[in-house]
Structure formats: structure tokens, C-alpha cells
Amino acid sequence: MSHVLSNRALEMAQTLVRMNTVSANSNLELIEYVRDHLNALGVRSRLTWNADKTKANLFATLGAGKPSGIILSGHTDTVPWDGQDWTVDPLSGSVQDWPGEEFADGHVEQIGPRLYGRGSADMKAFIAIALANAERFLESESPFAVHFAFSYDEEVGCFGVRELIADMKEAGVKPVACIVGEPTNMVPAIAHKGVYRWRCCVRGKEAHSSLTPQSVNAIEMAARLVGKVRDMAEGFERSEARYEGFDVPFSTASVGQFHGGIADNVVPRDAEFRYEFRNLPTADALAMQKDVLAYARQLETGMKKVGPDTGISFETICEIPSFLTSARDPVTRLAQRLSGNASTTLVAFGTEAGLFKNAGIPTVVCGPGSITQAHQPDEYVTLDQLARCEVFMRGLALAREVG
Ligand SMILES: [Zn+2]
Structure with a gap:
């Protein structure tokens, strides 16, 4: 032409x-x-x-x-x-x-x-x-x-x-x-695919790092959640029904940013990370997020036993549907x-x-x-x-x- x-x-x-x-x-x-x-x-x-x-x-x-x-x-x-x-x-x-x-x-x-x-x-x-x-x-x-x-x-x-x-x-x-x-x-x-991003903020309980049993380590709790996102990503790769034609023919998950801690000898009170799901049009990103929330609630139960003011919150950064x-x-x-x-x-x-x-x-x-x-x-x-x-x-x- x-x-x-x-x-x-x-x-x-x-x-x-x-x-x-x-x-x-x-x-x-x-x-x-x-x-x-x-x-x-x-x-x-x-x-x-x-x-x-x-x-x-x-x-x-x-x-x-x-x-x-x-x-x-x-x-x-x-x-x-x-x-x-x-x-x-x-x-x-x-x-x-x-x-x-x-x-x-x-x-x-x-x-x-x-x-x-x-x-x-x-x-x-x-x-x-x-x-x-x-x-x-x-x-x-x-x-x-x-x-x-x-x-x-x-x-x-x-x-x-x-x-x-x-x-x-x-x-x-x-x-x-x-x-x-x-x-x-x-x-x-x-x-x-869809693009769904969240920011997760973990509030722990600060302490001198020699007194860890009296503290809730925000980084460690956040890291468990990061691990959860990673496990989910591996699960999609292992067993999600493929949608051929995409460069990556299954849904992906990824953590893009992580911040936390102020000193080597302080159990950190705060940690935050951001992550995303890129779901296939045939997969449900909000259901994926529900899995993360369920795991966070489970972690929170243990955290609150040590510090009632501790907790995990989520904020939506973007939701672009597939x-x-x-x-x-x-x-x-x-x-x-x-x-x-x-x-x-x-x-x-x-x-x-x-x-x-x-x-x-x-x-x-x-x-x-x-x-x-x-x-x-x-x-x-x-x-x-x-x-x-x-x-x-x-x-x-x-x-x-x-x-
Ligand atoms: Zn554009």
C-alpha cells in the first residue's frame, strides 16, 4: 500500500x-x-x-x-x-x-x-x-x-x-x-491482560533489637506477604490454564517496591511494599487479591497478640481491567x-x-x-x-x- x-x-x-x-x-x-x-x-x-x-x-x-x-x-x-x-x-x-x-x-x-x-x-x-x-x-x-x-x-x-x-x-x-x-x-x-496494583502497609511494634519477643517486626511480616505473592506467581506459572498468543500466556504477579526499617538495632515498626497482578482476561485479579487479604488477616491475628495496635492495610493504586x-x-x-x-x-x-x-x-x-x-x-x-x-x-x- x-x-x-x-x-x-x-x-x-x-x-x-x-x-x-x-x-x-x-x-x-x-x-x-x-x-x-x-x-x-x-x-x-x-x-x-x-x-x-x-x-x-x-x-x-x-x-x-x-x-x-x-x-x-x-x-x-x-x-x-x-x-x-x-x-x-x-x-x-x-x-x-x-x-x-x-x-x-x-x-x-x-x-x-x-x-x-x-x-x-x-x-x-x-x-x-x-x-x-x-x-x-x-x-x-x-x-x-x-x-x-x-x-x-x-x-x-x-x-x-x-x-x-x-x-x-x-x-x-x-x-x-x-x-x-x-x-x-x-x-x-x-x-x-488486566493490571492491578496495590500498596500494602504493615504496622508492627517497635523495640530494641535485643528484645524481639516484645516486638512485631514489620519487615518480616511484609516479607511473608511478599512470599505469598511470589508463591501465587509460581502457582500461575505451574497450573493456570494457558491463553496462547500472549508473550507470557499465564497471569503474572510481581513486587515492584519495598521500603522498611530505620537501623540495624531497631525492630522496624513500619514496612511497605507495592505489587501487581497482570491477569489473563480469563482470570480474576480481585480473587487473587482476596487470597492476599486472607493471608494478611491470618498474619494479623498473630501480630495483634503481641501488639494490639499492629495491623496490615491495603490501598489500591490502579485497577485496569483486562x-x-x-x-x-x-x-x-x-x-x-x-x-x-x-x-x-x-x-x-x-x-x-x-x-x-x-x-x-x-x-x-x-x-x-x-x-x-x-x-x-x-x-x-x-x-x-x-x-x-x-x-x-x-x-x-x-x-x-x-x-
Ligand atoms: Zn498509551
């Missing part, structure tokens, strides 16, 4: 990449840019905000009045680049030619220009191409409206989009399909048709897709660029991928049916 990317789409992608929307920062510059652009076309945006109004989601309907619509979903935030080795400015949005290269594993990176910058692949280019085609959606005679659903705080736990979905429901909007434009090389993705749809679902077939890719894939990363699906909206993940470049130094997306995405958008504007 040879496609030409419109100048306008490329310029918009560059504009969005040049805005610093790292999750820790405000995304309002980007949201206002999109809102103003849509305003000029006579399209009103619905904004939903975070608590201190420094970040917003944007929801807009292009083709209001049509009986139903298809969502184009993208997150506006990016991961940071601190400490990464970039050879280009992460906010440059520069386009550079690439001579092509064959890698050790045999795959060939095609020749052609690339757009560089943080968020180029993940996933500002998708948002830009949708926006650049707004007029096409407005003028289209397709029976479907197109909804733009652009969220904040995806990268830190899919927080923003929950507000957006709730607001959409409240407004009585009932989309027939949702396309999440995360980078899949424009191959429709029909499943990903996503699973069928290759035969009409929304998958629509994405296959529009992308020209008859195949489907599974992806290793979490997305907002499970949240849309759980809200009763048939959903598929399909967007330009590769996750291999996302979150990496010198993140880029090829203009070829962007052109393919634009062909997809043009097709969407003409879609007469989902399926």
Missing part, C-alpha cells in the same frame, strides 16, 4: 507532540487546542475535570443528531523521559528520514520518514489524525456520528476515562462501538476492514479498552505505531503508519455499518 499523509494531519501531530503533557503535568493546553479547533467547526465539547481542575477529558460528537456513534478513544498524557538517553528533543516533533535497517532478529525496519517525540506513537498521532479529519466526519453521510473521547491520566492508571465514561452515560450517549487508538501497527487487537473481545465481533470486523488488516493480535499492555467494554460498548484496539517505541528514548512513529491511520479515518467517515 502506498498512502499519502495529509500535511494537516502531520502538522497537528507535531503540534500535539510539542505540548508537554506528561501525566504529572496539566493537559489543558492540548485539551483547549482540540476544543478550540472543534468550536471553530461548530462542535461543542464536553469537558470533565480532575479534582483540582488541572486536567480534563474531552468528549465531542461529530454528527450530532445521528442515531448512534462510534468512539475514537485516545489518552492525552504521556510518560516522562527523565533519565532517558534521547538523541532528539522529546518535544521536538521533528520529522527525520530513516534509511531502513535489518535487525538481528531478522525484522526489517522500513525505509521512510518518521515523526519523533514523546507521545508520537503513544498516542498523540492518533488523536491528531482524528482531529485533522473532523470536517470529513461532520460532512459524512454515514449513519454514524463519530465521538472523540480524549482522556487524561491513562498512563498512571486509566483514571480520567472513568469520569468521561460516567459523563457520557449521564448524557445518554449510547455509542455502538469504540476504537482505542493505542499503537498496534494498525492491526486490530482483541485482548490484553480486555477481551472476539475476532468475529462486528467492531473487530469494522477495524479489520478499515485498516486493511485481516489478522488480529493480542497486546501485552493495558489500555482503556476494558473500561469501555465493561460499560457495554463493543471495543477494539487499533492505532498507528508500535508499542516497541512507546515509553522508549527516541520514541517515533513512521509516517507510513500515520498514513495508514488516515486511510482508516477516511474509511470510517464512509462506514455504513459496523461489521
Whole structure:
């Protein structure tokens, strides 16, 4: 296929990449840019905000009045680049030619220009191409409206989009399909694992380390819980029913951080650790967490005998539900048709897709660029991928049916 990317789409992608929307920062510059652009076309945006109004989601309907619509979903935030080795400015949005290269594993990176910058692949280019085609959606005679659903705080736990979905429901909007434009090389993705993270705080009872029987060692209790998480991980690997197609075809568990203790001769009062489950779509992460809680309650019984004020508490850090749809679902077939890719894939990363699906909206993940470049130094997306995405958008504007 040879496609030409419109100048306008490329310029918009560059504009969005040049805005610093790292999750820790405000995304309002980007949201206002999109809102103003849509305003000029006579399209009103619905904004939903975070608590201190420094970040917003944007929801807009292009083709209001049509009986139903298809969502184009993208997150506006990016991961940071601190400490990464970039050879280009992460906010440059520069386009550079690439001579092509064959890698050790045999795959060939095609020749052609690339757009560089943080968020180029993940996933500002998708948002830009949708926006650049707004007029096409407005003028289209397709029976479907197109909804733009652009969220904040995806990268830190899919927080923003929950507000957006709730607001959409409240407004009585009932989309027939949702396309999440995360980078899949424009191959429709029909499943990903869930990502569930918790922080566990253990409060023990302090003592001089020569008097251990009068103390409750918070690190040791936390370590038992860490051991429990590890045992569960080994259990998944040993005996969980496999879901072929994932890089790791079973659920995983992992402890990512551990803090505790103040001195060698003090039995520590406090310890804390963070852990995650990445569950297969066929496995239940909350049931996994229940096992951890049951074990914690058991430990607590012993701890309280020594120190009534001791205890173990848990705090949810993120809950990104897994996503699973069928290759035969009409929304998958629509994405296959529009992308020209008859195949489907599974992806290793979490997305907002499970949240849309759980809200009763048939959903598929399909967007330009590769996750291999996302979150990496010198993140880029090829203009070829962007052109393919634009062909997809043009097709969407003409879609007469989902399926
Ligand atoms: Zn992303």
C-alpha cells in the first residue's frame, strides 16, 4: 500500500507532540487546542475535570443528531523521559528520514520518514489524525456520528476515562462501538491482560533489637506477604490454564517496591511494599487479591497478640481491567476492514479498552505505531503508519455499518 499523509494531519501531530503533557503535568493546553479547533467547526465539547481542575477529558460528537456513534478513544498524557538517553528533543516533533535497517532478529525496519517525540506513537498521532479529519466526519453521510473521547491520566492508571465514561452515560450517549487508538501497527487487537496494583502497609511494634519477643517486626511480616505473592506467581506459572498468543500466556504477579526499617538495632515498626497482578482476561485479579487479604488477616491475628495496635492495610493504586473481545465481533470486523488488516493480535499492555467494554460498548484496539517505541528514548512513529491511520479515518467517515 502506498498512502499519502495529509500535511494537516502531520502538522497537528507535531503540534500535539510539542505540548508537554506528561501525566504529572496539566493537559489543558492540548485539551483547549482540540476544543478550540472543534468550536471553530461548530462542535461543542464536553469537558470533565480532575479534582483540582488541572486536567480534563474531552468528549465531542461529530454528527450530532445521528442515531448512534462510534468512539475514537485516545489518552492525552504521556510518560516522562527523565533519565532517558534521547538523541532528539522529546518535544521536538521533528520529522527525520530513516534509511531502513535489518535487525538481528531478522525484522526489517522500513525505509521512510518518521515523526519523533514523546507521545508520537503513544498516542498523540492518533488523536491528531482524528482531529485533522473532523470536517470529513461532520460532512459524512454515514449513519454514524463519530465521538472523540480524549482522556487524561491513562498512563498512571486509566483514571480520567472513568469520569468521561460516567459523563457520557449521564448524557445518554449510547455509542455502538469504540476504537482505542493505542499503537498496534494498525492491526486490530482483541485482548490484553488486566493490571492491578496495590500498596500494602504493615504496622508492627517497635523495640530494641535485643528484645524481639516484645516486638512485631514489620519487615518480616511484609516479607511473608511478599512470599505469598511470589508463591501465587509460581502457582500461575505451574497450573493456570494457558491463553496462547500472549508473550507470557499465564497471569503474572510481581513486587515492584519495598521500603522498611530505620537501623540495624531497631525492630522496624513500619514496612511497605507495592505489587501487581497482570491477569489473563480469563482470570480474576480481585480473587487473587482476596487470597492476599486472607493471608494478611491470618498474619494479623498473630501480630495483634503481641501488639494490639499492629495491623496490615491495603490501598489500591490502579485497577485496569483486562480486555477481551472476539475476532468475529462486528467492531473487530469494522477495524479489520478499515485498516486493511485481516489478522488480529493480542497486546501485552493495558489500555482503556476494558473500561469501555465493561460499560457495554463493543471495543477494539487499533492505532498507528508500535508499542516497541512507546515509553522508549527516541520514541517515533513512521509516517507510513500515520498514513495508514488516515486511510482508516477516511474509511470510517464512509462506514455504513459496523461489521
Ligand atoms: Zn498509551
